[in-house]
Amino acid sequence: MNASDNTAEYLRLYEQMARIRAFEDNANQLYLSAKMPGLTHMYTGQEAVAVGLCEALETTDHITSTHRGHGHCVAKGAHFKEMFCELLGKAEGYCRGKGGSMHIADQANGNLGANAIVGGSAGIATGAALSAKRLGTGAVTVCFFGDGALGQGLLYEVMNMAALWKLPVVYACENNHYGEYTRTEEMAAGDLCARAAAFGIETHQVDGQDVLAVNRLARDLVARARKGEGPFFVLLDTYRWHGHHVGDINRAYYRPKDEEALWKETRDPILNFGKWLEGEGIADADALVEIGERVRREAAEAVAYAEAAAYPPAHEVDMHVYATPGTADRGRKELDHA
């Protein structure tokens, strides 16, 4: 493939990764300045995984995401304003402030939601794939999960069914080498890919810091899944730059500082892809700087917007529990006889 023929696509890969980085830098800043309620998990460092996979999908395809979900959400086409509003618990957020960082869902773009239960979306992703097959929609589902989710039995139940029923689903395991404060080797016995292979699922390993490699593989697998050749399992080697969550600052006891430095300095997916673009003559340094500045401006504007936005009004608290309002007990925390 001639690199320069795909200039627009390449620049989009770059820009989408830069958008995630800009989003996360702002989210982290909101936490540090005590403007964000609760905690959040940064996706920084793993951008090539979400972008490489999601850029192989159509808007009508589905993803399921994780507690570390901002990157998946942005990569699947979400807008900054609604995302930052959600992070701050504002009414204009994707979930009207009800979900927050760990539960952002973006129905319009096929994001079925982040999930605060590790492995909790494996069934949902597989169900979405079953539904697509039954309804003949042609949609493919990508199920994002971390190496830690390999501990969850649910994953093996649903991979078995997906294989039996040849479902259009790609299980994307983001191996960032840690689940919380524990290294993957201490949590997962044996060969990780062999687990999926045992069900007869075709498995692949790819460098999760190389957006082109991820995207090429993803395009191939998604096209094949659409033709009924799924499911697939992909193990992506990657790294989270920050702590497990924004508050995880002193982490040398479980993760060496020089390891962090090595990944940041030599395996930054955005920097490395930028160098490649320059080397291939697809973009010059100025163009890349311009992209970075543009997405950072966009993020800053969205943050300012979200900070000024309104919280949901009190009466929304018992909305959305059921499709039929009035199904729940009308008594709030207050006495219903008072």
Next chain:
Amino acid sequence: MREITLAKAVNEAIAEEMRRDPTIFLLGEDVAEAGTPFKVLSGLVEEFGPERIVDTPISEPGFVGIAVGAALTGSRPIVDLMFGDFLFLVMDQLCNQAAKARYMSGGKLNVPMVLRTNLGATRRSAAQHSQSLHALVAHIPGLKVALPSSAYEAKGLMKTAIRDNDPVVIFEDKLMYQDKAPVPEEEYLIPFGEAAILRAGRDVTLVATSSMVQVSLAAAEILAREGVSAEVVDPRTIVPLDEDTILASVRKTSRAIVVDEGHRSYGVSAEIAARISEKAFYHLDAPVARLAAMDVPVPFSPALEDLTVPTADDVVAAARRMLRGEVRDAA
């Protein structure tokens, strides 16, 4: 007396028991070097080693099942379940296996295990990290359920739980881990099924559990300034439940408000209110009132989340209405 945090109290209880009884071991996610995300277990792996403070993969049903098997065969496991919300993942092992083994075996099998976990909203952690699910396990015969409301209770109840020969689920309020309270240096245990009267009063009984104990004590303080004398009763364990102490208090005050952070419908507040209504009906001057979490998943937005949990002001308002004789909706 010295004051220590609730986290430290739990840590001490486990360490003391582990020193006493080598059959005790602890397992869960990030319990060893990390000492749990709430740092409750810091230092234990250094003292007891990784054979007794065991880090597990993120496999909750698996390690709860392993604890049941170990408990059946001479060990006394303590399971650390990082968030109470993860109870939904382990229900089969806890409720179908651990809870029923003694009964189904005609009393032959023993399951001396403790599952320690937490409850409580208003940490801005959204719907899957904020639930108070103690009613769920209290509903299942065979499980005991303890709800410490301060560092003092947390230590005494944990030690009793570890020595108990039945499966015990102990819920700590995650907002309270850094709260300090007086805790004696000397060893003590708090027996199960013994409520504590934390404040004596004449006009109204506030039966409060776990996170709602502080709320009710604060309410009692406000009410006292208005000349209303509220008695605050903390059951400490809801299975077994110290009915006698609760009923004696209600017979004295003739009014009862039950305050609990579980959901309102089909919950702990309903159970306690029902028992009072059944057994102290002719002593009551007003229907028993319940204050509980709203029947909604816990919302993330602070603007909404704070509406879902009873506050001291809510308790005060409920008590005022009750004392004014305002009874709406009651036939």
